[in-house]
Amino acid sequence: MLGVSSDTVRRWVDAGRLGAERDEHGHRRVKGADLAAFARAQVGADADGGRSSARNRFRGIVTEVIRDAVMAQVEIAAGPFRVVSLMSRQAADELGLEPGVVAVAVIKSTNVVVEVPGRDRVAGQV
Numbered sequence: 001m002l003g004v005s006s007d008t009v010r011r012w013v014d015a016g017r018l019g020a021e022r023d024e025h026g027h028r029r030v031k032g033a034d035l036a037a038f039a040r041a042q043v044g045a046d047a048d049g050g051r052s053s054a055r056n057r058f059r060g061i062v063t064e065v066i067r068d069a070v071m072a073q074v075e076i077a078a079g080p081f082r083v084v085s086l087m088s089r090q091a092a093d094e095l096g097l098e099p100g101v102v103a104v105a106v107i108k109s110t111n112v113v114v115e116v117p118g119r120d121r122v123a124g125q126v
């Protein structure tokens with residue numbers, strides 16, 4: 001969920017950066033609320049100090065750019081997520097968007113669908 005390996009999470013827990021409890025088998029258990037607080041603390045401000053009303057920012061790497069005469073389709077891999085943007089070809093060219101370029105997908109939306117995977121998930125435990 002954080003876009004890192006389980007080994008990284010173990011190191012964070014062992015270093016005291018992320019709270020966890022041990023279950024009866026000795027496995028680390030991170031409460032959902034603790035994970036959310038940790039994730040929120042990891043979100044940094046824009047490096048350039050800019051301000052925006054958009055809160056959804058996905059830093060990733062451009063994996064594909066398809067251009068035609070007028071438009072461009074840009075795909076970004078942001079952790080396990082795929083974000084696709086349609087923009088003018090001129091904008092894609094001016095931004096220098098090519099596979100391998102690091103980019104941030106900034107999403108401002110009034111229509112967001114939220115899903116919860118599986119029916120038998122236990123709330124509050126990861």
